[in-house]
Structure formats: structure tokens, C-alpha cells
Amino acid sequence: MVTLLLLPLVGVLLQIVVPRRNSTLAWYAALATSFCTLLLPLSWAASTLPGDINLPWIPAVGASFALQMDGAALLFSILTGLVFFLAILASPGKPATFYALHLVMLAAAYGFFLAGDALLLFLCFEAVLIPMYFLIGVWGSQNRQQAAFRFVLYTVLGSVALLLGILTLYLAHGSATGNFTFALAPLTQTALPWRGFAFTAIVLGFAVKVPMLPLHSWLPLAHTEAPTSGSVILAAILLKMGTYGLFRMAVPLLGGEAWSASATNVLLWLSAAAILYGGFAALGQTDAKRLVAYSSISHLGFCTLGLFSQNSAALSGSLLQQINHGISTSLLFFLVGFLYERRGTRDLAQFGGLAKPMPRLSLVFGIAMLGSAGLPLLNGFVGEFTILRGVFAVHPAVASFSLLGIILAAAYLLVLFQKTMLGPVTLEANRTLPDLRLREWLIVLPLLGWSIWIGISPGGHFRLLDASVAAVVKPMLAGGRP
DSSP, X not given: OHHHHHHHHHHHHHHHHSOTTOHHHHHHHHHHHHHHHHHHHHHHHHSOXXXXXXXXXXXXXXXXXXXXXXXXXXXXXXXXXXXXXXXXXXXXXXXXXXXXXXXXXXXXXXXXXXXXXHHHHHHHHHHTHHHHHHHHHHHSOTTHHHHHHHHHHHHHHHHHHHHHHHHHHHHHHHHHHSOOOOBHHHHHHSOOTTHHHHHHHHHHHHHHHTTOTTSOTHHHHHHHHSOHHHHHHIIIIIHHHHHHHIIIIIGGGOXXXXXXXXXXXXXXXXXXXXXXXXXXXXXXXXXXHHHHHHHXXXXXXXXXXXXXXOOHHHHHHHHHHHHXXXXXXXXXXXXXXXXXXXXXXXXXXXXXXTTTTOHHHHHHHHHHHHHHHTOTTSHHHHHHHHHHHHHHHHOHHHHHHHTHHHXXXXXXXXXXXXXXXXXXXXXXXXXXXOOOOHHHHHHHHHHHHHHHHHHHOOHHHHHHHHHHHHXXXXXXXXXXXX
């Protein structure tokens, strides 16, 4: 697993020695590096998972370089490797610095999803902020500097809350047991004072990154102004650091205490509100990228709904839906990026009838849209159905309210497809647009294949997640005690 973190950093060194004007060589080097890192988790999925690693790091404070691998970590590692490889594949002709920023984020994302130490997790959580800031601020669109500043401002405030929550658990555990440690399992599975305060701070820290209502206002602007690779990585990986962090650190703290029940109810209703808010906001958008950005708020509302349901089926559905969101939203952002490269605009009024000059892109767009909308036999249906089934068992009112989000998703995604692909070709500039090219096919096919695989045969993914969910549910159902 250490190799998985080191390979992207080796790739950064390669970007440093690449001749400054040779952007093609820099692109190939970044592609090769990211592809090699993707092969590692794929090889583990095909054979056996590697054992956990626990090396001394800062023994004076009880911090260790701890990496742990289970089914959830494996799936998120595969998603991370695939998305970064495809994001780099979609971005030829950029300077070496552009690719180096991607590789730094790749190493940090792997470290976050594999971290078994709270301090290591926090540092990896922080390490993605500056590269993404420069990616948006330098290579973004017209309002890129405002978007980059807002992104950093919000996420830094969330980081402060997260660090406060981690330190609260660290000091409480050390005072109660005499063992000062940052290891995740003892901090989250031991009955400690100040658990409610720590839970609130940790949820606030990760909620900014999800983002949950009402901490979402940075996201649409960041998505809209970021380059295509930045939007894809932000949606598929960085937002998942919020939901995955909640799964690893916040959910195990829930138990039978009074504060736990109150917090759960608030968070469930906030998740349901996010589902509807994101859906209605997406319906009102005229920019294709902003529409997909608001759809992320709605879809991630389903993910947090499952996380805080304290139901094992909904938890499994939430983890799978996080993977699904990474697949479907990446695909939609890539396709919108392809259109932007051809037309120089994302205004829906500038499209229409593209199915005639671009039938292959239209087909892929339709599958991506239906997968995101939750059509049976595609990936989105499996995750949403499992979440809602689990939530109905424990919070039927919240689940019923959230069902409206599925109707809204169908509405705004059908509007997106209708305004771009259907009808007559009204503008002359759209009549001769080229269809999908070979490099673009190489980008969309892996995501399409994974989407269909999950939709048709999700059992293997759920089996991978079973042990990860059980490890969280056991202390949670025991009132937070091992």
C-alpha cells in the first residue's frame, strides 16, 4: 500500500525533470504514472487484499503511519485511480505543473481513503486543498479566482472544525485510558466523554466537503469555473472524502445516547432537504455544468441520508451510491466538457438537436443521464433503492419525503438531455460538430462499463462492503462501545 502513495510522488518528480516546453512528454508521464497506480488496487481486487501497515511516525504524540485495507477502501481506491487517470487522459497539452498538481492530489486521496490514523487522515484531507485551489484559480474559467477563493475559505473552516473534533477525541481517550493515540479504531469505538461535541465538530468538518446544506454555496461556482478535469476530480473524489470521512469517523460515534438521537434526526432531515433543494435548483439552471453541479448536492443528500440512518442496509447503499455518484457525475462532466471544447459554451440555449450530428455522444449521454436518474439495470437505481429501503425501516417520514428527489432527478436530467440532444438543429454551428473521438471513447467506456456492471450485478460490490459496514455498525449499535 505504501507503493500506492509513493508512485504519484515519483510522477511529480518526473514532471519536474520534463523539459519545460514538452507538454506532450509531461502528459505521457502523468498518464503512465496514474495508470500504474490504478493497476495496484485492480490487482488486489483480482487476488487478495494486502495486510494493514502500522509504522512508527510521531511516537511522542501517539501518531503512526497506519494504512488499512478493506472492501470499502478498495472500491474507493479503484475509483480514485480510474478517475485521475481519465481526468489526465482528458487533458492533453497542459504544462507539467498542471499534471504535477493532479498527482499530488492523487497521492493525498489514496492516503485519505487508506488512513487508519486520524492525524494521517487529516493531513491527507488538507493536502488536496492547495492543488485544487491552483487548478481552479489558474486553469479555470472567467470567475476562477473567486471560485478558488471561496473553495479554500469554506474548506479551511471545515478543516478547523475537523481538527477540533479529532483533538477532542484524542485528549478524551488519553485522559480516560492513559493511552494517547490517533488510531481511528480506539478513538471512535471507545466510550468517551465529550463524544457529542466531537461528533458535532467532525460532522461539521466533513459536511463542508460533501457539501451538506447549508454549507453548499461554494460548490456550484467551483464546479462551473474549474477545468473539466478539476470538476471531475472534485465531484468524484474530493466530495467523497466528505462522505467517506463521515462513514469512518462520525457514524461510529453514534449510539444510544439522547444527543445521538437528536443529532441523527437533524442530519436526516438536512439530507432530505438537500435532496429536494438540489433537485429544484438543478431544474432552474441554464448552464449545463451548473445543472450537473446542483444535481451533485441532491444525489449526495441520498448518501448522507443512508449514512445517518443507523441501518446497515442503508449504510451499504450509501457507500455504493458514493461510488455510483463518482461514476455517473464524472461521465456527465466529461460529456459537458467535450461539448464545451467543440462550442466554447455551456449555455443550454446554444445547443439542441445534437443527436443528429453526434449520435454516438448522444447515446452515451443518454446512458449517463439514465444512470444518474436511477433507471433499473444501471448503477444509480441500486444505490438509491437500497438506501431508501433501509431508511424506510427506521425513518419512514424522511424516506417518503426524500422519494420526491427521484422524480426531480428524472425531470432535470430529462430537461438536460432534451435541450442538448433532441429536437431540430437550430444553430448552424451545431450542424457539423464532430462525434466522439478515439481518446474520448477511451474516457467514457470504462465509466459506462462500470455503471452497467453495478446495475446488472451489484452483489459483488455489496459483498466487498459487508465487512466494512459491519465494523461500523457493531460499535454503533452497542451505544458506541466495543
